[in-house]
Amino acid sequence: MSDDSSRSAAAPTSEVTPERLHELLTLTSRTFALNIPLLEEPTRCEVTTAYLLFRVADTLEDSTEWPRARKLAELERFGALVRGTAPDRAASLAADWARTPPCRHAGYLELLAELPFVMQVTAGLAPAPQRLIRTHTLRTVEGMSSFLSRQAGGDLRLRDVAELREYCYAVAGIVGEMLTELFLLERPLLEPAAATLRRLAPIFGEALQLVNILKDAADDSHEGRYFLPPGPIARDVFAMARDDLDQAARYVACLARAAAPRGMVAFTALPLLLAQATIERVETRGAGSKITRIEVQQLVERLDEALARGTVAQLVERPRH
Numbered sequence: 672m673s674d675d676s677s678r679s680a681a682a683p684t685s686e687v688t689p690e691r692l693h694e695l696l697t698l699t700s701r702t703f704a705l706n707i708p709l710l711e712e713p714t715r716c717e718v719t720t721a722y723l724l725f726r727v728a729d730t731l732e733d734s735t736e737w738p739r740a741r742k743l744a745e746l747e748r749f750g751a752l753v754r755g756t757a758p759d760r761a762a763s764l765a766a767d768w769a770r771t772p773p774c775r776h777a778g779y780l781e782l783l784a785e786l787p788f789v790m791q792v793t794a795g796l797a798p799a800p801q802r803l804i805r806t807h808t809l810r811t812v813e814g815m816s817s818f819l820s821r822q823a824g825g826d827l828r829l830r831d832v833a834e835l836r837e838y839c840y841a842v843a844g845i846v847g848e849m850l851t852e853l854f855l856l857e858r859p860l861l862e863p864a865a866a867t868l869r870r871l872a873p874i875f876g877e878a879l880q881l882v883n884i885l886k887d888a889a890d891d892s893h894e895g896r897y898f899l900p901p902g903p904i905a906r907d908v909f910a911m912a913r914d915d916l917d918q919a920a921r922y923v924a925c926l927a928r929a930a931a932p933r934g935m936v937a938f939t940a941l942p943l944l945l946a947q948a949t950i951e952r953v954e955t956r957g958a959g960s961k962i963t964r965i966e967v968q969q970l971v972e973r974l975d976e977a978l979a980r981g982t983v984a985q986l987v988e989r990p991r992h
Contacts (some may be wrong), residue, residue: 688716688792689716691785691788692716692719692720692723692792693708693719695723695781695782695785695789696719696722696723698777698778698779698781698782699723699726699778699779699782700722700726702942702945703722705941705967705971706937706938706941706942707719707722707938709934709937709938709941710934710935710938711932711934711935713796713797713800714853714854714932714934714935715934716792716796717796717800717804717853718850718853718938720789720792720793720796720804721804721807721808721846721849721850721853723782723789724753724789724793724804724808725808725811725846726779726782727749727782727783727786727789728746728749728808728811728812728815729815729842730773730774730776730779730782730783731745731746731749731773731815732746732815732819732842733773733774733894733896734773734774735773735774735775735894735895736771736772736773736774736775737771737773739819739822742773742819743816743819743820745764745768745773746812746815746816746819747816748760748764749764749812750809750812750813750816752764752786752790753793753805753808753809753812754805754809755805761786761787761790762786762787764786765783765784765785765786765787768783768784768786769783769784793805799856799857800853800856803849803852803853803856804849804853806849807845807846807848807849807852810841810845811841811842811845811846814838814840814841814842814845815841815842817841818838818841826895826896826897827895827896827897827898828897829897829898829899829900830900831900832900832907832908832911834900835881835884835898835899835900835908836877836911838898839876839877839880839881839884840873840876840877842880843876843877843879843880844872844873844874844876844877844880845873845876846876847872847873847874847875847876847877848869848872848873848876850872851868851869851872854868854926854931854935855868858931860929860930860931861926861929861931863929864925864926864928864929864931867921867922867925868922868925868926871918871919871921871922871925872922874915874918874919874922875915875918875919875922875939875943877915878912878915878916878918878919878943878946879919879942879943879946881908881911881912881915882912882916882946882949882950882953884898884899884908885899885905885908885909885912885950885953885958886949886953886958886959886960886961887958887959888958889958889959890959909950909954912950913950916943916946916947916950919943919946920943920947920987920988921988922939923936923939923940923943923983923984923987924983924984924987924988926939927940927981927983927984928984933978936978936983937974937978940974940977940983940986940987941970941971941974943987944970944973944974944986944987945962945967945970947987948962948966948970949961949962973986974986
């Protein structure tokens, strides 16, 4: 099924825009570089643009080279840019970040240098998706700033499971909500499923974030980010992640049963399948464990087969040990 075409004329028309957007995507994400191209246009361009804006915010928040005060100041400047109160400041922001980079990741630094381009693409989107993307980007920027403001030192330390859940909502639950609103935009076929999708949307985002936190716990701690609260609490977080993954499976199944576009179902199903496999690996082998490229390819093939057969709901909701 093709995507709704009513918004396509408002998407950027430059021949180089889709290619450059995809280049920036592949430089900054492995998972999203796999699943965003599964979407049809114009949703693909909208989601790519949104992802890049969220990645800019995440790069500023996660800076390993800046003190907390600088992170907060740059998040505020970026928020003003996204809000539209300083549309001509993208180039000066990019230049400032190039002079004193927030990190050493080459892909993230290239994205920061391309901020004027990303903002130009954002401004070229149709009004409704553009408004959704700007609004939700600002929400996550404000959430990140709130957490940074609470820290007594340079490290990010979450105190308990409740604060972990609050953090996951700020950086990932909001993403789930934004994606859901983009999916529902101008698609009356999905209206009967809208209430269920909106209810499950933040849990979907939280599920993926929790799996990443469990997988990357060792690397994060080396960089001063302690997302897992102290004490013997990891079992609780694994249980929470598994419950969330079950809810995320219901989200994907709901889309599939509502006859959502194939690309939309694939886009949500693939990261869920990867997360389901990853949590099994991390729980048995410990933080830092990953599934192999061969296993990723096998999951992609299983998803393609389920999409062809119309059995995606059964695939993602399968019983797990």
